[in-house]
Amino acid sequence: MSKISVLVPAYNTGLYIEKCIESIQNQTYTNIDIIVVDDGSTDGTVEIACHYAESDARIKVISTIHKGVAEARNECLRNATGDYILFVDSDDWIAPSLCENLYHEAKRTSADIVFSAMISVSSDGTEVLFGDRSIAFQDTELLTGPDCFIRMVDAGCAYPMVAGNLYRKSLFEKNDIVFKGEYHEDEYSFPFLLKNAEKVCSIAEPQYYYRQRPKSIMNCDSNFKERAVALGEIASQFEKDLLTCDASLIHRRFVSGVSRHTSIIKKKARALYDTYIANSDRPLVLLLTEKSISSNYGIGTYLRYIAESSTDSPWDCLQIELNAYDKSEQEFSVKDGVPCYTFPARRVVYSYEKDDCIKKYQYCVFSYLASRLGNSRKLICHVNAYGYDYIAFLFKTRFEARIIFTVHYMDWAFRLNGNRDQLEHILKAPAITPEETLIKEAFTKERLFFNDCCDYVIAIAKHSYDTLHQLYNIPREKLLLIYNSTPNSPNISLSxxxxxxxxxxxxxxxxxxxxxxxxxxxxxxxxxxxxxxxxxxxxxxxxxxxxxxxxxxxxxxxxxxxxxxxxxxxxxxxxxxxxxxxxxxxxxxxxxxxxxxxxxxxxxxxxxxxxxxxxxxxxxxxxxxxxxxxxxxxxxxxxxxxxxxxxxxxxxxxxxxxxxxxHHKSSVIMSNDLEITYVYHNLFH
The missing domain is CATH 3.40.50.2000 (Glycogen Phosphorylase B;)
Known part of the structure; x- marks a missing residue:
């Protein structure tokens, strides 16, 4: 008989781990070992596990510093000695015949994965069937991993829980599959496991008991933001690592399934974050930008710098990406650790509708965001693209938001290759050409927005600062010079x-x-x-x-x-x-x-x-x-x-x-006399 390693990641489950361990000890399938990894518990969990290990040689207890459930699962995997593995969470328990039934099906079909359903048990003892994937196996008992994933996505039963299922250990080892993240670690690993599984089957009888407790990591109101970010980052990882096609039909179908599954994950993440921002009283910075090719270059780098600078700040950052021509619907994602709402572009059919459509578009975006923000929270609207003065005005009047604008470029500079002398000549003389009329109109609109709506205007270079003060008439008390940040160069290990x-x-x-x-x-x-x-x-x-x-x-x-x-x-x-x-x-x-x-x-x-x-x-x-x-x-x-x-x-x-x-080399020095986070701090206080 092949050995099954039953893997138990544990953290502060002292009230429940006894029942968990005893249910594993009582399995009718006896060729098992039990690996308990305590993730730095402070409530006596590790002591209880060690007590059981003293009288049962099959139990091995490993105590680590607190790193999160993903690393606890990885530590379990590193210590597993069986041919198969079964995860059991330390606050859950299993029926006596679960291991035997799972192994029997794996042996009969040579499956890499054997799924089982769960019974969800609420705090009042109510039991509900949960995680039933049997509908995916209605045509055949045995599927390839990619086919199984496709069917589960199509049937709406792509439950990502790793616990309660039997896995061939080599599936993890041969494909370098690990768990990542503090939250939703099984959501990340789920598609990778099925992508690489040759055979997958399922048992009908639910024999895993999933305890629903109010303060568990998945039922705690205080971690909605962190869970939303985790899901958003998982979706990005799927897009990077899984959404590529080869010539095979099955792989193209698998990619299509991953794409649909990723869309579902993004919607779950958005719902979590919507709930978070609606109930949070933390100050909020809205980073408004426009989706364009520039987002991948200078402006994108600037926003990444702000994201990194705000990681441990007492306020939240939410990036608002507007006018995205590559999107057909509003989408949630995570960019450099910062939640991001992306809004698709509204196409203008006739040129005479342009100004009206732009206003309506910005009002729609504002209404969407306003419905999700509390009325009393402090708000900064940091605008990083021209043409969005109306939405800034709406935030200023409705929420008393403080408005910051960073001048990443000037419209006239594109048209005149930065020739300020030529700009001054155009501004002083009557417009002769349509181009000169456009330049004067854009300049006038920018100057009014900077002076009438913005609390601060940030120049990213000295020549811009001088132009903004001298030509746009922005007073020095609301004009800031903050050089673009010095890049954090990646550590290049190769010569x-x-x-x-x-x-x-x-x-x-x-x-x-x-x-x-x-x-x-x-x-x-x-x-x-x-x-x-x-x-x-x-x-x-x-x-x-x-x-x-x-x-x-x-x-x-x-x-x-x-x-x-x-x-x-x-x-x-x-x-x-x-x-x-x-x-x-x-x-x-x-x-x-x-x-x-x-x-x-x-x-x-x-x-x-x-x-x-x-x-x-x-x-x-x-x-x-x-x-x-x-x-x-x-x-x-x-x-x-x-x-x-x-x-x-x-x-x-x-x-x-x-x-x-x-051929000479030197260190890079582009000092910021005033950091953006310092500006945020002053505005919030």
């Missing part, structure tokens, strides 16, 4: 040599890297043109373009040097920093940057950087010694040609000698 091997580069290659959106304003097309000129005489010169955007336009510019220019698309932070670390030179040729965060990122790993001295890039070059300014000729010719010439000269100097001008 430059190893990284080049990993990504297929030769050690002799001279690698230049650009990171950011593929967009005309980023100088990427001028960079490609200059690179092509220099690369003709430098066979080892390579260019990495890390980012997404206007690919189709870029491909025609790259031709015929496709083998010398690598387009990665958008990459995660760790991959991006590995690309920085294997490169020899970073380049930021933007025609205008409000701040220039990517230059700071590059410099933070010791990569020498050259930048176009525009906007915030010029300030960064003055503050960080490893950032060098492109040398423009003092000529009165086309700016595009001037930029191409400057990049060509920089690349030529770099490629011929790797000279000291581009």
């Amino acid at each position: 430059k040599v190893s990284l080049r091997d990993k990504y297929g580069f030769a050690q002799t290659d001279k690698i230049v890297i650009f990171a950011g959106r593929i967009d005309w304003g980023k100088g990427i097309f001028e960079l490609v043109q200059a690179f092509k000129q220099v690369a003709v005489n430098n066979a080892d010169l390579k260019l990495i373009i890390a980012g997404d955007g206007a690919y189709s336009s870029l491909y025609t510019h790259i031709k015929p040097m496709w083998s010398r220019i690598l387009l990665t698309g958008y990459v995660d932070k760790e991959t991006l920093f590995e690309l920085y670390s294997l490169s020899d030179l970073g380049i930021v040729p933007s025609l205008h940057e409000e701040f220039g965060y990517v230059a700071v990122e590059m410099a933070s790993v010791g990569l020498p950087v050259v930048v176009n001295p525009k906007g915030g890039l010029k300030e960064i070059a003055h503050k960080i010694s490893s950032v060098t300014i492109l040398n423009h000729d003092e000529l009165n010719h086309d700016e595009e040609c001037d930029l191409i010439d400057s990049i060509s000269k920089a690349l030529t100097t770099f490629s011929t000698s790797l000279c000291k001008e581009y």
